[in-house]
Amino acid sequence: MVPYLIPQMEKVLMKIGEAVSPPFPPSEFSIFVWNVYKGQKAHIFSRDFSKLGYGKDFILLQEALVGEDKMPTIWKKDFAAYEWHLAQSFQYKKDQSSTGVAIGSPYAPKAVDFIRAKTKEMFWLTPKLTLFNEYDFNGTKVLFVCTHVLNFVTIGAFTGSLYEIAEKISHFNGPVVLAGDFNTWNLKRFMVMKSIFRDLKLEHLDLQDDGRFLKLDHVFVRGFDVLDARVHHTVVSSDHFPLEIKLKWTPPGEPSKIILP
Template sequence: MVPFIVPAKDKVLMKIGEGGDTPHPDQTDLNIFVWNVYKGQKAHLFENDFKKHGSGKDFILLQEALVDNKMPLLWKQDFSAYEWHLAQSFHYKKDLSSTGVAIGSKFTPTAVDFIRSRAREFFWLTPKLTLFSEYDFQGKKVLLVCTHVLNFVTTAAFSESLYEIAEKISHFDGPVVLAGDFNTWNVKRYMIMKSIFRDLHLDHLDLENDGRLLKLDHVFVRGFEVLKAEVHHKVTGSDHFPLEIKLKI
C-alpha cells in the first residue's frame, strides 16, 4: 500500500502566518537563509539551530519542510512576524502531515506559484516541488525561488526538471534568487545544472567556509551584488548544512 497522497494541484499551496511588512524605503540589502531541514528529524538540535541562525533574516528558504504538529508551531511562536508559503509534495497517510518546500518572510509576496516535476522519484514515485515568490522592493520586482530537485532519477529526468524551472524563470526580467537542494551528487549533474542556469545569466555563488564533501545545496543570483555567501558547516540540526547569503539590489 502506498503510504502517501500527492495532493491535487489546487491543494499544493499552503499559507501559514501573516507578514504585512513592507521594505524600508532605504533597504537595499537582503539577508537570506537556505536550509534542507531534514523534516526536523533531529528535534531539539534542529529547533535550536533554526532559531539561532534563521532569526532576523529577510527570507528563509526551506527544503523538506514538514507540516506536522511541531514545525508550524515553531514558525508561529518564534517567527510570528513571518508569512510562510509552502508547496507540498505529498501527505503521509498515517497522520496527514505533509512535506515540501517553503519560503518565509516578514514581507507579503505579490505573487506565489509553483511547479511540480513531471518526473517522479524511483521507488517512492513522489514528485519534487519548486516554489516561486515575488516581492516588491522599491518598486522593483524581486523573485525568490526555492527548489528541491529530483534525486533518484535518470540524468535525463534530472535535466528535464531543471529545464522546467529555467523555463518559468525565463519569463521574469528582474533580480532573481534561486536556491535549494539540487541533488548534484556527481560531476555530470553539477555541470548540467550550471550550464542550464548560466544561460539565464544566473551566477552560481562560491560559498565561504565550504567544508562540504558533497555539495548538494546551491545558490544562483541575478541582478544583485553579493555581500556574503557562506556555509554554516558546524550546524548539526540536519543532514545538510545551512547557507547564509547577503545581497544588495
C-alpha cells in the same frame, strides 16, 4: 500500502501566518537556505533553526514539515511576523503532516506559484516541487525560487526537471534568487545545472567555509551584489548544512559583483 498522499494541484499551496513588515526590505538583506531533513533531529533542530534563522529577511527551506506540533509551532513562536508559503510534495497518511519546499519572510509576496516536476522519484514515486514567490519592492519586482530537484532519476530526467525550472524563470526579467537542494551528487549533474542557469545570466555562488564533501545545495543570483555567502558547516541538526547569503541591490545598468570580505 503507500503511506502518503500526493495532493491535487489546486491543493498544493499552503499559507501560514501574515507578513507585518513594510512592503520592501532595506538595500541590503539576508537569506537563509536549508534542507531541514523534516526536522527529524528535533532535540537540536528547533534551537539551531531559531538561532540561525533569526532576523533573516528570507528563509528558503526544503523538506519542510507542516502538521500538528511540527514546524508551524516554531514559526508561530519565533517567527511570528513572518508569512510562510509551502508547496506540498506529499502528505503522510498517518498524521496528516505535509512536506515540501517553503519560503518564509516578513515581506508579503505579490504572487505565489509552483511547478511539479513531470518525473517522479524512482522507488517512492514522490514528486519534487519548486516554489516561485514574486515580491514588489518599491516598484522593483524580485523573484525568489526555492527548489528541491529530483534525486533518484536518470540524468535525462534530472536535466529535464532543471529545464522546467529555467523555462519559468526565463519569463521573468528582474532580479532573481534561486536556491535549494539540487542533488548534484556527481560532476555531470553539477555541470548540467551550471550550464542551464548560466544561460539565464544567473550567477552561481561559491560559498565560504564550505566544508561539504557532497555539494548538493546551491544559490544562484541575478541583479544583486553579493556581500557574503557561506556555509554553516558545524551544524549537525540536519543531513544538510545551512547556507547564509547577504545581498545588496545592484544599481540599474551596472553588472552584479561579488564583494566578499
